[in-house]
Amino acid sequence: MILRLLFVLFLCLGTALGQKPDKTIDLGQFPAETVDNVVIPVPSEIFTVLDKLGNPNWRGELGPEENYPASPNRTQVALLLGTVIADGFVAVEAEDSERVKKIGRNVLTLAEAINVRKSVVARSNSIIEKADAREWNAVRREFDGALQDVNQAMLELNDAQLAQLVSLGGWLRGTEVLTSIVKDKYSRDRAELLYQPMLVDYFNRQLDQMSPRLRRQQLVGEIRKSLGRIGPLIKKSRPSEISEETVTEINALATQMVELIRAKAG
């Protein structure tokens, strides 16, 4: 511990020696990088902010209590897996340990259908164990980790497009919940959380670049269409000026997409 503190002190000593950064830069210098290198936030980042914005009715946001069968359609399963992991965060916020455990098992079933079961077995077991112990922060971290593990496993299987669909499914369900909570008790502070233009562009770009086989799927086509409508809604406002009406519109679109994903996969 002392060694670590000394290490941090050693690093901090460097502050005075460092060159001063430019006050402004021309982002046009980095056109390719800003497109390719994108940090997608993990759901915890949003939920930690939501924690501070009052006490939402998380139980009211829980999705349907279903056991999803393993569908042979990997596109649908990938999207559904993302939504189920996002459901896990809602169940954690609602402190519903039984629901969390059920979601943990659903994650395992869906992961199996897309050949990444092995990568999430440990996470799933840990989710169940920590939900039993009601260690909610730990459960959140496990769900974050499950999302990352699934993505990584798919990348290793050269299935980057499916990995993107898992992320997209999670983002859509997260957006549905977030907009529902914000419109339930609207404030500009809450609505600002929706200001994610870069992510909308990123997911749109990913869908545009998918293989023709995937793009031809009706579900993917519907999502592309709806996502194309969310982008302008978010971008038309400044971060602190997203209106209640806009929140309601985005919520309707996100809800429609999540329902479609569940219906196709169920």
Next chain:
Amino acid sequence: MNRPASRFRWPAALLALLLAAPAGRAFVDDALSFAYEAANPYAERGWIIREDAWGGDLGQGDKKAVTAQLFRGNSYMFFLATDIDGAALRVNIYDAEGNLAESKSWQRGRFAYAEIKPRSTGTYYAIVEIISSPEERTGWALVYGFQRK
């Protein structure tokens, strides 16, 4: 030619590199070890360190941008490291208009750090730069963490 920055995870990235890594990726992975080592004390102080990371290699004077969606209400830290002895690098955070937005940053040799408490939710850019290096190409790794503050 610049190798594109890539996102990878620890320790899965290490395993992959041990099995069949091009030479360039190997030193990126070493850089990742340094970045996590440097970030560890922050985890003990309540920061949640992301398990995935970003990395690549750059020539001296080269810069790279990593785009991030950050939320007002959280604090974020970016830790940059290289394994090249004698190299100096830095990371700084800019907002969508290109204005310096970090609350603090420092650089010391192979380590650099930037912290931001976003004034508004939106898009930010972590600009990674190799200030000097004894090598033609310098592997770098960027890890990132957040906390409620």
